[in-house]
Amino acid sequence: MAQLVAPPVERRAFFRDTEANRRESLIAATQALVAEGGPQAATVRAIAARAGVTPGLIRHYFGSKDELIRAAYTMLVDGMTDKGADALEGVGADPEERLAAFVAASLRPPVVDGRTVGLWAGYLHQVQQDAGLLAQHEKGYLRYRDQLQALIADLGRAEVTATQLRQEAIACNAILDGLWLEGSVLPHGFAPGELVRIGLRATGAILGVNLTRHTTFIPELYPTAGKTET
Incomplete structure (x- = not known):
């Protein structure tokens, strides 16, 4: 009896975003929000949501929203x-x-x-x-x-x-x-x-x-x- 061979598992390529890319995406999100509604629109939550990251990454990469x-x-x-x-x-x-x-x-x-x-x-x-x-x-x-x-x-x-x-x-x-x-x-x-x-x-x-x-x-x-x- 032939031995059944399981089909190879398709693995998704793993992509680790760089710190530079994360910083740039946060800056781009901040600029977009300021352009749309002024600095008051650039809240921590709004910036994180626009950049597709967690709010904690703003403090991680910039120390504070003001620095961003x-x-x-x-x-x-x-x-x-x-x-x-x-x-x-x-x-x-x-x-x-x-x-x-x-x-x-x-x-x-x-x-x-x-x-x-x-x-x-x-x-x-x-x-x-x-x-x-x-x-x-x-x-x-x-x-x-x-x-x-x-x-x-x-x-x-x-x-x-x-x-x-x-x-x-x-x-x-x-x-x-x-x-x-x-x-x-x-x-x-x-x-x-x-x-x-x-x-x-x-x-x-x-x-x-x-x-x-x-x-x-x-x-x-x-x-x-x-x-x-x-």
């Missing part, structure tokens, strides 16, 4: 700053071209985005109440401004003092912040590429340079470049 909120805000601000730095990888060594690339990246999607500015605005009230969040806000602001100031310094203009460089970076940053805010909230109010054009001209006027001379790499400024009549 700060980490989520930091990721938001750093993400926008990183888009400007990433844009520098696609251009050459010309200082004006590099500054123009940084400015343009700050005034186009995905940085200019209604959800992003809504999420940023959702944190503002809490920034004034939470010293730790305020410190993260200042750190993010200075990180962006310092990158902008370094690019301005690279222009190599004669007899520009450190104080002047700092004040120029503050002024240019304020221009870009305002355009980013309006372009994100009222995207229908601007023609394609208009925010970038305004930003380049305004920052160039402050610095006494023409940032539009080396911008053929910015497609929204030349929407017909490379196209032929049919």
